[in-house]
Amino acid sequence: MRRRSTLKNLLVAGLAIGLQAAFAQTAYPAKPVTLVVPGPPAGITDQLARLIAHKLGEQLGQQVIVDNKPGAGGNLAAETVAKAAPDGYTLLMGTQGTQATNQYLYKALRFDPDKDFVPVHTLISIPNILVVRADRPYRTVKDLVDAAAQQPGKLTASSAGNGTGTHLASEQFQTVAGVKFVHVPYKGSAPSIQDLLAGLIDLSFDYPASTLAQVQAGKLRALAVTGTSRLPALPQVPTIAEAGYPQAESTSWIGLLFPARTPAPVVERMQTEVARALQDPAVVEAIGRMGGVPLALGGARFGAFVHGERARWKATIERSGATVD
Structure with a gap:
């Protein structure tokens, strides 16, 4: 009798759990x-x-x-x-x-x-897009790396703020490429890109939403995309891996x-x-x-x-x- 009672209780508990799950699926939200x-x-x-x-x-x-x-x-x-x-x-x-x-x-x-x-x-x-002003001499990622190697600690890289994805993408790239930029943090992407356009900053790793229109307008030059594939809106711009730095993907x-x-x-x-x-x-x-x-x-x-x-x-x-x- 005790075994039957235990089995019955287990069946009832199992049924209750099943009904609860079914109720949650149908009644929520x-x-x-x-x-x-x-x-x-x-x-x-x-x-x-x-x-x-x-x-x-x-x-x-x-x-x-x-x-x-x-x-x-x-x-x-x-x-x-x-x-x-x-x-x-x-x-x-x-x-x-x-x-x-x-x-x-x-x-x-x-x-x-x-x-x-x-x-x-x-x-x-x-992904981030590595961008420079269109009138700067850097036409490839290698051009930028060579310039940074020749002028250690001279090129400035802006970001949307300390610890943001735009900052960390830059830090990741510097580690992989063996170069050093001067980090200039801003309070958001808009002022960061504004100063890049004004020539006060040398480069930035920013998001397509902040840079794409300026690249398409010919005001910024995109050197690479940090994702694993090219952007459909910029099919001519290589990925960072295609540019020679696969470990800098981010x-x-x-x-x-x-x-x-x-x-x-x-x-x-x-x-x-x-x-x-x-x-x-x-x-x-x-x-x-x-x-x-x-x-x-x-x-x-x-x-x-x-x-x-x-x-x-x-x-x-x-x-x-x-x-x-």
Whole structure:
């Protein structure tokens, strides 16, 4: 009798778990979902957030609300989501900074980028473009490296700020090429590129969204793209590997994460919907206009990718001595 009772209890418990999972799949979401964005309105992270929020809203049948929380390199947004209820109604637009590099740039974080989140799905991979002013004599990456070798510590490289992807891409390249630039950090890509155009800076590793129009207008010259493939908008510009520096490949990326302990059925539902959204031709085209490509890594693959990125950028940051506070 005791065995029958135990078996009955196990069957009931199993049935309850199955029903709970089925309910989560069919009933979720029952209200709007908030997508917390670690950047201001109009930036590329915000543009992507609004694109994905609109598409997910259509697919889920519930509004996805974009909540901009800029500041501290994305740490304010990440902390907000880390402390949110793990009920599937608060998502983080996580970046290379919030999930992989900030822990090595800031003295202390009020969240754990590994333990406080569960990865849902990546969204986009964005390369940097190595650009110089069009009237400068550098026509290839080798030209630039030769000039830097002949004038150690003379060429200036601007960035969107200490510890940003634009800064770290430059540091990675310098390590691989064996040259040294003078780093000039700005508060964002716009002033950085403005001074490059004005001739006050020699070079920059910035995003397509900030440089592409100036390259196409003939004001900047693109020497290389740091991603693994050429940009469709600049088919004549080689990758950094094609230019002779494969170990200098680097990209920035963005993905979605829930707070830790969010129920697995909810995470799986969102993974499915994000993967579906990234297959929409209109979404793919919009991501292309941002200078990126869809990055399709869900769940455990996303988690493994982030761990690899942490190891890689930790080494670069330690070599460069980069710090934010």
